[in-house]
Amino acid sequence: MNPAFQPTREEGLARLRAFVPRAGIAYAKSRNLDRGPGDRSNVSLLSPFLRHRLIGEDEVVRAVLSKHPISAADKFVQEVCWRTYWKGWLEQRPRVWSDFLSELTQAQANAQDDSDIARGYERAINGETGIAAFDAWARELTESGYLHNHARxxxxxxxxxxxxxxxxLGADFFYRHLLDGDAASNTLSWRWVAGLHTRGKHYVARAENIRQFTEGRLDPAGELDEVPEPLDGPEPPAPTRLRPPMSVTHEEDVVLLVQEDDLTPERWPVAAERVKGVVLLPPDGSYPGLSSAVLAFRAGAMDDTAARARVAFGAPVVLSLAKPSPDEAVALCRAHGVEKLVTVQVPVGPARATYESFVAELAGSGVAAVEVRRDWDSAFWPYARAGFFKVKERIPETLERLGLL
Ligand SMILES: Cc1cc2nc3c(=O)[nH]c(=O)nc-3n(C[C@H](O)[C@H](O)[C@H](O)COP(=O)(O)OP(=O)(O)OC[C@H]3O[C@@H](n4cnc5c(N)ncnc54)[C@H](O)[C@@H]3O)c2cc1C
Known part of the structure; x- marks a missing residue:
């Protein structure tokens, strides 16, 4: 386990406290510098904790704005909102995720048949391309589970x-090794770099830019194609409507169903005294080939969540399921006369697929699955239908509405 990333909420909160003094002008000025794995003091390293919601976006923004005016912290707040933008955008275009999975399967099959692709791929993931900068990032990723945004x-x-x-294949390599690997942020960022998100606008890495922002540590002069064409692909599909969130009254007893995308059930919009039990789905194994570091982070985060749930809800039954099958959850609900198994909205990605098959098996059990939505997502996601700008321009008024500004 990378010692920088102990998978607990306490660790995420400690990291947040330590970072808050640097989240203002200092972050805006230096965040693009990749000084190497030995010095990450210019960024927060909060992403694995936000990814699994061991800490919430609202908590991060509240803490930062308690120490900095929005005028100084706007860059940091915007970066947090990039995560929200990607999540909301994919939520309204779930097909982009399923298309990614099909294209990935096809690319993997092609690589089996084409020895040039297979060799190129092996060299790339093992850091043996001969481009020293690229090889250093490949090794850093597999060794630490993290890369700086600019390096990504x-x-x-x-x-x-x-x-x-x-x-x-590259997005898959990232997803399997990043401790913050996320269906929305990762897939859509790769599409953005390729020129598939905003069609025709691709991100071209230039040696001079790499030299400058690594402060001379890396310099691939003459090694990169700096005048490539963007990839060609279809327009992204039109956005679908967001599923309307469901709600539970404070008069109903409930059992909570926790999955790895949101690991702070004690912060869900449900009345704690009504919680009769907590069921944890196993960390998602449905995405093949996750690195041992990623699996260990997720398993540790689930254990931490089970321990917190015992304390937060007055030690009701906490069940950590070994497989995502609902029999034990239904038995627990029946034992307490509970008819609703409540979770917060499970975003598009591997955990959504697991959740949907779990819910399908509830049919006829007398227990209904209910998905509530966090205020943060309800407030921002409707703006994430086109480009980031639509989210960005709404940040101040949305934070005000959420009571964060
Ligand atoms: C190709 C590519 C793949 C990426 N894959 C992922 C991924 O799988 N998971 C992931 O969380 N981020 C991903 N990012 C976004 C970003 O690189 C990381 O969130 C960030 O580097 C995490 O480091 P940090 O916590 O120190 O960030 P900070 O700079 O301290 O930012 C604070 C928080 O804001 C969010 N954030 C910052 N920048 C971005 C961004 N560009 N997009 C979305 N959220 C952002 C993160 O939650 C981050 O923890 C990817 C970016 C690229 C270019």
Whole structure:
């Protein structure tokens, strides 16, 4: 386990407290510098905790705005909102995720048949391309489970435009090794780099930019294709309507169903005294090939969540399921006369697929699945239908509405 990322809420909150003094002008000025794995003091390293909602976006923004005016912290708040934008955008275009999975399967099959692609892919993921900068990022990713944002952009760009490897294979490599690996942020960022998100606008990594923002640590002068064409692909599908959120009254007893995308049930919009039990779905194994570090982070985060749930809800039954099958959850509900199994909205991605098959098996059990939505998501997601700008321009008024500004 990377010692920088102990998978607990306490660790996430401690990291947040330590970072808050640096989240203002200092972050805006220095966040783009990738000083290497030995010095990450210019960024927060909060992403694995936000990814699993061991801490919430609202908590992060509240803490930062308690110490900085929005005028100083706007860059940091915007970056947090990029995460929200990607989540909301994918939520309204679930097909982009299923298309990604099909294209990935196809690219994997092609790589089996084409020894050039297979060799290029193996060299890339093992850090043996001969492009020293790229090879250093590949090794950093597999060794630490983290890459700086700028390095992620450079890496994806070199993968697609210089090494000419299929973008889906690169997105899959990231997803399997990043401790913050996220269906929305990762897939859509790769699409953005490729020029598929805003069609025709791709991100081109340039040696001079890499030299400058690594302060001379890395310099791939003459090694990159700096005048590539963007990838060609269809327009993204039109946005669908968001599923309307459901609600539970404070008069109903409930059992909570926790899954790895939101691991702070003690902060869900349900009355704690009505919680008769908590059921934890196993960390998602449905995405093949997750690294051992990712699996260990997720398993640790689930254990931490089970421990917190015991305390937060007055020690009701907490069940950690070994497989995502509902029999034990239904038995628990029946034992307490509970008819609703409540979760917060499970976003598009591997955990959604697991959740949907779990819910399908509830049919006829007398127990209904209810998905409530967090205020943060309800407030921002409706703006995430086109470009980021629509979210960005609504940040101040939305934070005000949420009581954060
Ligand atoms: C190709 C590519 C793949 C990426 N894959 C992921 C991923 O799987 N999971 C993931 O969480 N982020 C992903 N990002 C976004 C970003 O690189 C990371 O969130 C960020 O580097 C995490 O480091 P930090 O916590 O120190 O960020 P900070 O700079 O401290 O930012 C604070 C928080 O804001 C959010 N954030 C910051 N930048 C972005 C961004 N560009 N997009 C979305 N959210 C952002 C993160 O939750 C982050 O923890 C990807 C970016 C690229 C270019």
């Amino acid at each position: 952009m450079w890496f994806a760009s070199v993968w697609i435009f210089t090494l000419k490897l299929p973008w889906t």
